[in-house]
Amino acid sequence: MSEQEGRTSRKRILVVDDDPHHNRIVKDLLEHEGYEVKTAMSTRQAVAEHWDFEPDLALLDIMMPKLDGYTACDTLRKVHPDLPIVMLSAKDQSEDIKEAWDWGASYYLTKPFDPQELLDTVRRMLEESADNEPE
C-alpha cells in the first residue's frame, strides 16, 4: 500500500464531482491510502482529460451542472462494462438510490461521507472486481 509498489500495482480511481473541495478530500484520502487518483469536475472534463486513465473504480457525484452523475455512470458503463462505479451523492432519498441502480451503479454512498466507510467500500469493490476477472 505504499508508493514503492509501483505504478502497475497501484489501483486507479477516477473521481468526478463538481465540488473541488470534495475532489481534493477524496484524492488526499485515497492517495494517502496508496491509490492513484484522477479527479474531474465534470463528465466532459473526465472524458477529455482522463480518456487513457483506465480506472479500476469510479466515484461519481450525481448532482452536477449539465451532465449529471447518472449520465456519467451510463457513459462509463458503455466504455468499461465491468467497472465498479460508486455513486457518492448528497442525495439520500430512496428514489435517488433506485435510479442509480437503474443507471448501472454498483454501490451508493451519501455525503457527508465517512472516510473509513469510503475506504472499506472502495477496497471491497476492488476485491470483488478482481475476483470476477477471468485470470
Next chain:
Amino acid sequence: MSRWKQLLETGSIRLRLQAAVLLLAALPTLVLLTSFYQLDRMSSDARHIALAGGLRTSAFIVAAQLNSHLAHPADYKWEIVQDELRRMEEALTALEQGSRSLDVAPVTHAEVKVRIAEARHAMGLYRQVTADVHAHRAAQELPPERLEAISQEVLGSAYGFLALSNLATQSLETHARAAVNRLQLFQGIAVAVAFLVTLLTVWAIRRFVLGPIPSFFAAFSDVKEGRYGAHVAVQGENEFAHLARAFNSMSESLERAHRDLVFKQTEILEKNTELERASRLKSQFVSNMSHELRTPLNAIMGYTRLLSRGVYGEIPEKMQEPLHGIDETSKGLLQLINDILDVAKIEAGRMDLYLETLRIEEVVREVGEILRPLAIAKGLELTVDADEPVQNVTSDRDKIRRILVNLGANAVKFTRRGSVALRLLPEAEGCFAVELTDTGIGIAPGNLDAIFEDFRQLEDSHTREHEGTGLGLAISLRLARHLGGDIEVRSVLGQGSTFTLRLPLFVRVDGDAGSPELEPASESSEAGPAGPDSGGAS
C-alpha cells in the same frame, strides 16, 4: 272579437273558470225555466179544453130542457135553464177574457178566438130563444104551430152551438198537442245544445284555463335537468302570469347561484392548484437547500476527518479535541438538515411507505439494541420487554424503527439517572402499541402538546445536556399519523414520562398517502445507509 280573444288569453284564470261554471249552470236552468213555462201553457190549454167541454155539456142540458118542455111541459124547469145559461156565460167570458177565480188565461189562438166569437153569437140567439120560450110559457097562450116553430128553432140553435163548442174544443186540443210536440222538440234541442256547450266549455277550460301548464312542465323539467334559467312565457296579468313570473325569477336566482357555485369551484380549484404548486416548490426548495447545505458540510466534515486521521500529517494531541468538536457539531447540523427535509417531505405528502409483513417484537428488540449503547453511555438501565405475542404486522419497518429510536433517544437524553423501559403492549382494536417509559425530567401538563411542535424544546431544557434539533418528536408524530396511528404521552414533572406509539396492524393506504410499495429489500439493504441517519456516521 279581438277584445274577447284578449280576455280569453290574458284574463284572470279565476274569472275564466267562474264564467265556464256559470255557463254550465245556466244552461239547465234555462231549459228548466222554459219547460216550466211551456208546461204552464199546456195546463192552461187543458183548462180551456175543460171549459169548452163544460160549454158543450151546458148547451146540451139547455137543449134537453127545451126539448122536454115541448114533449112533457111538466118536467120543464126554468131554473135549470137559467143556471146552465149562467154557467155558459161564465165559461165564454173566461175563454174570452180569462178568469182569476178559475185560474184561466184568455184564449190567444186566433182560430179558437173565431170559434169563441161564433159561440158568443150563438149564445145570444140561444138566450133569446130560451127567453122567448119562457115568455110564451108564462102567457099560456101559445098556439101549437107556433110552439112547434119555436121548438125547431131552439133545437137548431142548440145543435149549432154544440157544433161550435165542438169545433172550439177540437181546435184547442189540436193546439195543445202541437204545444206538447213543440216542448218535446225544444227539450231535445236543449239537451243537445247543453251537451255541445259542455263539450265546448271543457275544451275551453283545457285551452284557456289549463293551457299554460305544459309550458310550466317543460320549464320545470329543464331546471330539474340542470338547465337553470329556463323561462315560462308570460301572457297577460292572470294567475298563471304571476306564477310564470315567480318561476322565472326563481329560475334566474338558481342560475345565478349555479354560476356563482361554478365560479367558486373554479376559484377553489385554482387556489388548490396554486397551493399544490407552492407546496411542490417549497418541497423542491427545501430539497435543493438540503443538497446545497450538505455539499459544504461534506467538505467541512471531510477535511476535519482527514485531519483527524492524520492524512495531512501528525496532529498534536491538543488539536484532537477541537477537531472532534467540529465533527460533532457538523453531525448535529447534518441531522437538522435531514430532519427539515423529512418534515418538508411529510408536509408535501411525499413520504412514501414501504409496506412489508413483519414481526413487531423483532423491531422492538432491534430498537433496544440501537438504544443500548446510548443508555450505557449515560449509565442508565435499559429494559426491553418484547414477549407479548402479537400477530404479524403489515407496515413500514424503517419508519416504525425511526419513531421508536427517536422516542428512545429522547428518553435517554432527558433521563439523568434511573432507567428507560421499552415494552410491547398487548394488541387491541386492530392496533399494536409500544411503550417507552423513562425516569427523566418529565413534562409539565401544560407542555404536553407543545413537545410535538416543530423546533420546540421546552425552555428550561435548553442546555448542552439536551441538545437536539427539536424536530425529532414532531417528525415521529407525523410518521405515526402517516402510518395511521398516533403517539400518546403521559408524564409527571420530575418523575418521568411514558410515550406510547399505537399503530394499526395493517396500514391502509389512501390516495394521498403516497404510493407505498414493497421495498426491494435485498437491494436497499446492500445499498448502505439510506435512512435518516445516513450521513451521521458513527
